[in-house]
Amino acid sequence: MSALSLRGVGKVFNPGSDQEVRAVHGVDLAVERGEFISVIGPSGCGKSTLLRLIGDLTPPSAGTVSVNGKTPSRARLDRDYGMVFQSATLLEWRRVQANVELPLEIMGMDAAERSRQAAAMLELVQLDRFANHYPWQLSGGMQQRVAIARALAFNPSILLMDEPFGALDEMTRERMQSELLRIRAETGTTVVFVTHSIPEAVFLSTRVVIMSPRPGTITEVVDIDLPEPRSDATRQDQRFFDLLTGVREGLRAVEDP
């Protein structure tokens, strides 16, 4: 059973009206447990919509989504999803520790266990020293790490990330990428990751999915056969450059057909 399987998935917004948008159309994809899938494509090609379809934030107009063999809504109720968006969306009245505890609180974990788990997650993202800070006392990158810790706190089987590093500077971004790979190696979580950055997609992924707009659909899937574990040395690897070129060409074909 694959971690995620999409068959003929489509999404039409405002069907029948003059504002009808075919955001996603005829998407087929199977993702194995532990895979890291990046979705890349021009703005408006339906990447976020695809992620929202997987995460049961919006229902599909066509096709079926199955997560661990379940419907997305069953998977959501089973707390299979961890989500990270471009904005960290931390609750400003809660300290860092309490923000990470939020999902655990909602899931009814008792206070002692909750606090232990949140502390472990903050250690994982190397923010244990900031547990008692408020979100506004942290930099954007640190806030995003808190958001990742929060998403991982309840051991979701699949992590959905929509341009999580989009607002960060290049250096912070590369550091966060390495950290994300390290975290994934420790947790074994399946990841679906939306990005605009080709190097980011190649560096992180086991496969890169290229999408085209109008209607949003998958045009190419590139296998990333870079050696594991990946490190800063990987970014200097000739194979890394070849794959960048491969993905760039795939994208170019999409952008000016």
Next chain:
Amino acid sequence: MRAVRSRNAMSPNARRLVSFLGILAFLVAVWEGYKWMGTATGGVWPGTGIALPVRTNERSMPHTWDVVFALLRPARRGGDMLLLVLLRAALFTWRSALIGFLLGSAVGFGLGVLFVRSALAERGLMPHVVASQTVPILAIAPILVVWAGRLNVTRWLVVAVVSAYLAFFPVAINTLRGLRSPDATASELMRSYAAAPNQVLWKLQVPAALPYLFPALKIAATASVIGAIVGELPASMPDGLGRAILNFAAAFSAAPEKLFASILVASLVGIGFVGIVVLAERTLIPPSRRLEDLSEPQVRGVGA
């Protein structure tokens, strides 16, 4: 060296007090200046024959210090000091206002929650809520008094209900606005945790609404005092500020300073009440989350 310290070294509270006293002194000066001018010109604008809008004699405009002195003299021959009489009345009125404030705020908060939960309730009820505030409280108060009279409720409780009638509205409006303030991603996050509606309410919406709630509570505090004073009239309560104001208004031409004195005390009640709300806000809401007034656009989600 000493003098240099004053302006910049003052704490914010001290600065606030100084500016309050400064404005008070200015208002007193305007009052007394106008009065002095009228006396000097015989009641016309200087150099013209145009009459001043307000007469400046003792019958219309007592000296500000006469108002203060009146507070310190017996209200009636051989009785208690006017200040004492008014403070007792104020305390009595404030009891109704406090109950009305609490009742009104609770109802307002409840309506806000109801509206955010149910679009149907909002569509159906909101017009009535708005309409309720366009009906003059002077018309509502006697009706409530008569109805409650049959139910055998103590009268000051009826006054509290009139006061709540004015207090609930700003709280309802701002609670609703505050509950709606978290951005969509925060709600989607809660959805991804499969949070129950009550968890979304208490862990996301209510904390987000608190900064919106306090400006409304300040308005509710002043409104509840007005509601209580007005409510006391048809309820014919002998002990509150409402009756005192009515009595002194009837005797205005004989002793205008007493009416002004009761206005002073009534406004002190309002200021004191708002002060309590401000204190609560300061203890509950960190400075970074406080909204200074109702027109402030949005509470930002961090990182949003």
